[in-house]
Amino acid sequence: MRRTLLAFSTFVALTLHAATFTVAPSTTNNDDSCDIAVLPAATLLLPYFEVDFNSSSLNANTTLFTVVNTTQSPQIARVTLWTDLGYPVVNFNLFLTGYDVQSINLYDILGPKGVIAPPFGTSSNVDVGDRSLPNEANPNFAPNAAQACASNPGPISVNIVNDIRNAFTLGRISACGKSQIGLTHVNAIGYATIDVVKTCGISFPTQSSYYDDLLYDNVLTGDYQTISPNSVTGNYAGGNPLVHIRAIPEGGAGGAVVATDLPYTFYDRYTPRTAPAMDRRQPLPSVFAARFIQGGTGAFNTNLQIWREGMAGSGAACADYAKDLSGSNMAATDIVRFDEHENPTDYSGFFCGIPICVPYVVLPEASSTSTSAGIFPPLSTSGDVGGWIYLNLNNSGPSAYSKTRASQNWAVVSMFAEGRFSVMFDATMLANGCTPPQPKKATIGPGPNLTP
């Protein structure tokens, strides 16, 4: 369904969370596992996007993602685009008829077109497929859902597009004045979340009112592609499934508070403090094994695209977002590089005293970093140019979290070579989000994958 509603909003005052009643979910027996797998889910995460909106579409780096409704019932997906400091800049809704598929090219939004999706396609007003149920046939929709989703915003106004572009490239947005809410880079960089919701509202996951709209049906799947058409800097593409985050237990009405066995949840830092696990979304892990090849010119080289849970919680002010990168708040716990002869390298003796001591590594909420960058341990002296990197990305755990726990993360390996080869795949989780935090210098290995 391509009827979309753009809600450009800056951070607003919190509204009181109204609906906190307990209702049994209409579960389909999903399995209470913390393991993240590619299975129909209630939330999809695009962990990193990058768009060169200054170039023509023929040469511009871009990221496309596709959302599919795997059920015959209509669903509404709320898409939120966040800066690389975790500031939610803009959101819009996708009305998906039964078995609908909707592709979004972020260049269309951030580039000259300034549109979310082409004007053709399905909406709450159009015919559905032979196997699809009518567009009002979702008992969990809000009573006004069809009406709320009927207004297609069409092109985005120039002022709003400019504000969005500034947010994703300069970290500046008119609503936040001089406060920095993103990092500075030529291309637009950030991440996206996609949630199943009950109506085409305008609230963001950072607002308590969002959790009145959030639904719990594990019905969405999706993938994304990164296209780099510039023959000088790229000339290749990569693709991967979106991160599929299930609701456990699933089903039931929006705004319901239902007990979950999960120790904490994906939206933990934003949910109402009186019901911090209200979103029921699986938590993401903190420890990964990521392969690398760092062959230099003419060979494969590797970037790691890393998503990290930030520090600013619900109710944060504009000035709070830059704090994520100040000091050691977002410092990773441990990073070790192993070459193909199992020689480990870490930061010991490499960064302190020559001439500046850098005792910790800080990565923002969304980043793509070459494994040759100084933030990763150096290659060993063996001559090997491949191996893998142990990433314990847990941070120090801010007060915005509902409890003392590991922070959530995701890592994607992107290898490319010769201006024609590119592969992209998820790094291996060494445990799941229910696994206790691994301390620095702990023995590296698989963690227990706990059932909550």
Place this chain on the structure above:
Amino acid sequence: MTPVRVTAVFAMLFALGISAATRHNDDSCDIGTLPAATLLLPYFEVDINAAQTFAQTTIFTVVNVSSAERIARITIWTDLAYPIATFSIVLTGYDAQSINLYDIIARGRLPVTGPTASGSCAATPSDVPQPILTDLRTALTTGRTQACGTNIVGLTHANAIGYITIDTVATCGTSMPNDPAYYSELLYDNVLTGDYETLNPNPATGNFAGGDPLVHIRAIPEGGPAGVVTKTNLPYTFYDLYTPRGTEDSRAMDRRQPLPHAFLARYIQGGAGAFNTELHIWREGVVPTGAVCADYKANDGTAMKVSEMLRFDEHENPTIAVFSLIPGIPPPPVIFPAASSTATSSGLFPPLSTSGDVGGFFYLNLNNATPSPNTSAKNGARATQNWVVVSMKAEGRYQAEYGATPLGNGCSPAPAVRATIGPAPDKTP
């Protein structure tokens, strides 16, 4: 490093009642990219006739994420699920081993690893003996091997095609997974991870690459010595076709998670100058342990007919598979062998709708349509196991490759034909 097919069936010694040294993995049937005891490369293709600079190939990497030394048994299977060769690699703690299948099948070179700290696995050859190399090549391209004479154990194609399994084992033996003796060597430690890349350097036919994690199949419960029969809550297991018959526990003694049956796979079929899609499909065969050479053709026979396939376009219009042109005559069955790569424009798939859309998704219920010979000691007839990878390509420079979405896990009941399409319950076993 003994790429010789082992046909003898050895007696098994079962040490009953020993508990596994579990690391508390979570008894989930969900397949995720987490350290595992078995890795599956669901499809490989190698152009063994071209020079390396132009030859299409598949490279895979196995990583030991634990500090302890491990042995991984690698088995190469034809696309009719005939295990044609096996070799072992020794992985020291935190080791990473990359293997280019062109090196093995075209150049006859094996990775040299080991010996282990105890001195075993020392006799690893670096070259595949010529007679065995010839057999390997013909098996993967023409389906012929010396051992099987005129019986076909693989399909015919110019490139070498098949799939690979990688298991944690206790020793560098020569048994293969279809041999009951294999299960006295199999270990249960979820310590391996890996990925694979498909490279097509030929500017005329490819000029791109794709990659994906290997399929990570965990042992549940994990840990403990080889040859031990330990109860698992899994309803059946990945190697169910081959495990020792006897009790329901010995039948599930590999303790490997089962793979699912129904998938949702995206496609773009834009024609020349646009993205087009192939689906790499791995399917569990129907030929069990103890089979003879003549049996393997059944892995491309009517017993492998898929249950149901639908194509949805971007306007949710469904199309179904081919109709018979002759009234009263049923349409031909749609059959995929154990390993295949098929363009979505192929007549095997339902046609595009008349809407003009060139994108959308497939619903694939790959469970065998006919009553399956695959049964488990616990639950009798069961669904067959499958895996699907989406490979999109365009313009001689773009490729994106990633796993399709399972609509349930291997513990979910198989969906009935013409059942409402949607997510299945993801059961905890």
